[in-house]
Amino acid sequence: xxxxxxxxxxxxxxxxxxxxxxxxxxxxxxxxxxxxxxxxxxxxxxxxxxxxxxxxxxxxxxxxxxxxxxxxxxxxxxxxxxxxxxxxxxxxxxxxxxxxxxxxxxxxxxxxxxxxxxxxxxxxxxxxxxxxxxxxxxxxxxxxxxxxxxxxxxxxxxx
Amino acid sequence: xxxxxxxxxxxxxxxxxxxxxxxxxxxxxxxxxxxxxxxxxxxxxxxxxxxxxxxxxxxxxxxxxxxxxxxxxxxxxxxxxxxxxxxxxxxxxxxxxxxxxxxxxxxxxxxxxxxxxxxxxxxxxxxxxxxxxxxxxxxxxxxxxxxxxxxxxxxxxxx
DNA sequence: CCAAAATGCATTGTGCGCAATATAATAGTG
DNA sequence: CACTATTATATTGCGCACAATGCATTTTGG
Numbered sequence: 001x002x003x004x005x006x007x008x009x010x011x012x013x014x015x016x017x018x019x020x021x022x023x024x025x026x027x028x029x030x031x032x033x034x035x036x037x038x039x040x041x042x043x044x045x046x047x048x049x050x051x052x053x054x055x056x057x058x059x060x061x062x063x064x065x066x067x068x069x070x071x072x073x074x075x076x077x078x079x080x081x082x083x084x085x086x087x088x089x090x091x092x093x094x095x096x097x098x099x100x101x102x103x104x105x106x107x108x109x110x111x112x113x114x115x116x117x118x119x120x121x122x123x124x125x126x127x128x129x130x131x132x133x134x135x136x137x138x139x140x141x142x143x144x145x146x147x148x149x150x151x152x153x154x155x156x157x158x159x
Numbered sequence: 160x161x162x163x164x165x166x167x168x169x170x171x172x173x174x175x176x177x178x179x180x181x182x183x184x185x186x187x188x189x190x191x192x193x194x195x196x197x198x199x200x201x202x203x204x205x206x207x208x209x210x211x212x213x214x215x216x217x218x219x220x221x222x223x224x225x226x227x228x229x230x231x232x233x234x235x236x237x238x239x240x241x242x243x244x245x246x247x248x249x250x251x252x253x254x255x256x257x258x259x260x261x262x263x264x265x266x267x268x269x270x271x272x273x274x275x276x277x278x279x280x281x282x283x284x285x286x287x288x289x290x291x292x293x294x295x296x297x298x299x300x301x302x303x304x305x306x307x308x309x310x311x312x313x314x315x316x317x318x
Numbered sequence: 319c320c321a322a323a324a325t326g327c328a329t330t331g332t333g334c335g336c337a338a339t340a341t342a343a344t345a346g347t348g
Numbered sequence: 349c350a351c352t353a354t355t356a357t358a359t360t361g362c363g364c365a366c367a368a369t370g371c372a373t374t375t376t377g378g
Binding site for chain 2: 022149
């Protein structure tokens with residue numbers, strides 16, 4: 001009835017080992033990625049989530065898509081509790097405008113200012129600069145991205 | 160010299176497209192993963208970062224490793240600004256103790272309480288339950304985890 | 319032994335994320 | 349038209365993350 005010397009809690013210890021957790025790999029990699037972006041985005045006066053919002057706005061404007069808070073939320077999977085103050089800060093920085101829709105007074109329409117539109121040109125080399133820093137082969141990064149997107153859709157829309 | 164009609168900003172628009180960003184795939188997948196864990200960890204009275212801390216503590220105790228705040232920080236890549244209040248909450252929940260080291264008065268030693276140790280048994284099925292929910296093949300999840308770990312080490316230790 | 323540098327942790331402030339709740343506007347029902 | 353339900357956003361509160369700063373305690377170099 002004596003316990004094995006190296007694994008006092010039994011063989012199943014590996015199940016809870018930190019290095020075996022996909023969740024921790026995801027958590028740590030995401031924060032490391034954010035840290036790499038931070039200095040580049042600081043040059044643009046943006047935080048990382050603010051940058052993601054700007055990506056959506058640039059893309060939507062190019063597509064002629066009108067953007068509401070809820071539409072942004074669906075795209076980024078964020079709710080109003082996150083987006084409302086973030087958008088207020090972007091508006092304070094004169095990058096976007098927030099305006100109640102005329103058709104539906106509940107809807108707040110987000111639009112780029114001239115300055116917000118202009119930031120796109122300066123942002124264009126950010127992804128490239130960053131992926132170079134990562135030092136992983138582009139096709140491998142792309143494969144990883146697709147695996148993550150698959151995992152995401154499995155986790156969100158029924159697993 | 161006229162611009163193509165569909166992409167007013169030029170062909171390079173795809174560089175900034177949200178769906179092409181590894182960083183967003185990482186960001187979204189991490190939050191989705193956290194959301195899956197949340198209800199399971201709520202049964203244990205833990206948040207997600209608290210759960211990661213407990214994983215480290217369970218692992219360290221099994222290995223006879225004494226744990227300081229800085230050691231925890233190295234393992235999880237978190238600093239004292241995050242860990243100090245988190246550990247205070249774990250101590251308030253009677254899962255850990257925080258005690259100044261005798262040998263070096265600067266060091267705070269973190270130890271499991273009986274209750275904190277006991278939580279390990281209840282946590283044991285959490286990773287399995289979760290990976291089942293993800294609905295992805297185990298070997299594929301494992302490969303993804305290893306890719307993320309590779310990316311992490313490239314991003315942190317010189318890319 | 320003493321001054322300076324380094325170390326370990328705590329504190330403060332800002333900005334997310336997210337749950338819960340509130341508020342206002344619209345849509346649907348009889 | 350009143351009444352209810354739904355929708356869209358805002359607000360509040362809590363818990364991270366992280367930069368910056370502060371402070372006490374070693375450690376180091378002379």
